[in-house]
Amino acid sequence: MSFSEYFPIFNRLTPTEQEELSRAAYKRTAPAGTVLHNGSDMCLGLLVIRSGQLRAYITSDEGREVTVYRLFDRDVCLLTASCVMNNIQFDITITAEKETEFWIIPPPVYKALTERSVVVANYTNQVMAAHFTEVMWLMEQIMWKSMDKRLAKFLLDECNLEGTSKLTITHEKIANHMGTAREVVTRMLRYFQTEGMVKLTRGGIEILDEDKLAELDT
Amino acid sequence: MSFSEYFPIFNRLTPTEQEELSRAAYKRTAPAGTVLHNGSDMCLGLLVIRSGQLRAYITSDEGREVTVYRLFDRDVCLLTASCVMNNIQFDITITAEKETEFWIIPPPVYKALTERSVVVANYTNQVMAAHFTEVMWLMEQIMWKSMDKRLAKFLLDECNLEGTSKLTITHEKIANHMGTAREVVTRMLRYFQTEGMVKLTRGGIEILDEDKLAELDT
Numbered sequence: 001m002s003f004s005e006y007f008p009i010f011n012r013l014t015p016t017e018q019e020e021l022s023r024a025a026y027k028r029t030a031p032a033g034t035v036l037h038n039g040s041d042m043c044l045g046l047l048v049i050r051s052g053q054l055r056a057y058i059t060s061d062e063g064r065e066v067t068v069y070r071l072f073d074r075d076v077c078l079l080t081a082s083c084v085m086n087n088i089q090f091d092i093t094i095t096a097e098k099e100t101e102f103w104i105i106p107p108p109v110y111k112a113l114t115e116r117s118v119v120v121a122n123y124t125n126q127v128m129a130a131h132f133t134e135v136m137w138l139m140e141q142i143m144w145k146s147m148d149k150r151l152a153k154f155l156l157d158e159c160n161l162e163g164t165s166k167l168t169i170t171h172e173k174i175a176n177h178m179g180t181a182r183e184v185v186t187r188m189l190r191y192f193q194t195e196g197m198v199k200l201t202r203g204g205i206e207i208l209d210e211d212k213l214a215e216l217d218t
Numbered sequence: 219m220s221f222s223e224y225f226p227i228f229n230r231l232t233p234t235e236q237e238e239l240s241r242a243a244y245k246r247t248a249p250a251g252t253v254l255h256n257g258s259d260m261c262l263g264l265l266v267i268r269s270g271q272l273r274a275y276i277t278s279d280e281g282r283e284v285t286v287y288r289l290f291d292r293d294v295c296l297l298t299a300s301c302v303m304n305n306i307q308f309d310i311t312i313t314a315e316k317e318t319e320f321w322i323i324p325p326p327v328y329k330a331l332t333e334r335s336v337v338v339a340n341y342t343n344q345v346m347a348a349h350f351t352e353v354m355w356l357m358e359q360i361m362w363k364s365m366d367k368r369l370a371k372f373l374l375d376e377c378n379l380e381g382t383s384k385l386t387i388t389h390e391k392i393a394n395h396m397g398t399a400r401e402v403v404t405r406m407l408r409y410f411q412t413e414g415m416v417k418l419t420r421g422g423i424e425i426l427d428e429d430k431l432a433e434l435d436t
Contacts, residue, residue: 058354058357058358058361060358060361060362061362062362064361064362066357066361068354085343085344085347086344086347087344087345087347087348087350087351088347088350088351089351090350090351090354090355090358092354114340114343115336115340116336117336118333118334118335118336118339121336121339121340121343122332122333122339124343125303125332125339125342125343125346126303126304126305127305128343128346128347128350129303129304129305129306129346130305131350132305132306132308132346132349132350132353133305133306133307133308135350135353135354135357136276136308136310136353137308138357139276139284139353139356139357139360140276140278140308142357142360142361143276143278143282143284143360143397144278144279144280144282179361
């Protein structure tokens with residue numbers, strides 16, 4: 001499969017734009033752990049993901065983290081091209097959570113296209129609106145939902161994502177996703193275990209009662 | 219002053235687009251307290267503010283609120299036209315905090331323009347990116363900043379906005395801006411009073427030591 005099949009609006013571009021894009025886009029593979037974007041000093045370009053998993057998160061001065069959103073196959077990563085957008089003025093870190101294969105559209109190419117093509121400009125709008133929605137959703141979670149609901153939802157999402165009910169993940173890592181302290185996660189997991197919803201194992205968590213966890217997250 | 223002088227990109231539109239917009243945009247005045255947008259069932263259109271003050275906030279099921287951003291003279295309100303944007307899928311309430319005078323660009327007119335004009339599409343992008351940045355900033359505040367810093371910042375912002383050091387505002391209202399409970403605000407204000415930073419009066423708060431408050435917010 002080629003770039004043209006992965007970039008969602010490719011068929012709606014003019015032949016000249018298509019040629020320009022195909023020539024400029026290049027493919028890369030980032031091993032798990034690679035930092036693709038970090039604050040305002042990096043500007044890789046627009047990423048079109050072929051396969052893999054990216055994580056976008058914010059960090060406090062003290063090193064606490066919270067996951068803002070994740071990107072998967074066929075998603076487009078806009079914020080690695082934030083230098084192209086004047087009003088995006090916040091720091092976010094984007095790393096490959098699994099080995100990720102993607103095409104890069106370099107910032108100047110993307111910028112020129114956005115300024116000329118109403119199709120590209122509106123597509124950028126759509127992607128940004130989707131991210132905006134995810135961030136608003138997350139804020140509502142943080143503001144109004146209690147930690148037990150958020151943790152239940154996190155565990156269920158992870159099981160879904162990994163295709164297993166036996167998660168290999170540390171409490172520290174969960175805390176970093178949720179923007180809380182490890183102790184808070186451990187305490188809540190122990191409570192979940194007492195309630196028979198999970199079983200804590202060495203280096204992992206086994207989900208025993210998915211329905212009961214799902215009930216929490218309502 | 220007319221609509222064309224207030225809409226930031228008016229001069230960059232084609233003569234046909236300018237004529238279309240000028241014909242379609244109409245002026246309204248909303249008294250303080252008017253609800254201009256409420257979840258997904260309202261879609262007034264793009265608002266171009268002549269004068270006044272709007273407040274955008276989210277609400278929990280239990281009625282708790284948190285202010286997401288405010289809009290002032292010459293600002294453009296995008297989310298009152300959220301029905302035009304496919305991927306904006308969250309509920310936000312927008313009310314007039316002071317009497318506000320504005321022009322309305324009806325949703326179909328704005329939608330047609332966005333689909334045709336690369337200038338309008340990119341302008342929408344810029345406004346959305348600015349809101350996105352404000353929301354990310356707010357999330358960082360909520361995640362990492364303690365309540366004393368947030369309250370100090372809120373008080374200083376209010377003084378700035380109202381042009382006075384004697385605020386007429388209830389603890390309940392402050393709690394609604396900050397997404398916390400009234401008791402938390404009252405407790406913190408009493409602490410500020412003990413420290414000589416504010417004086418609590420009947421129905422209001424007087425700022426006594428702006429520098430000390432500003433020091434908190436660093």
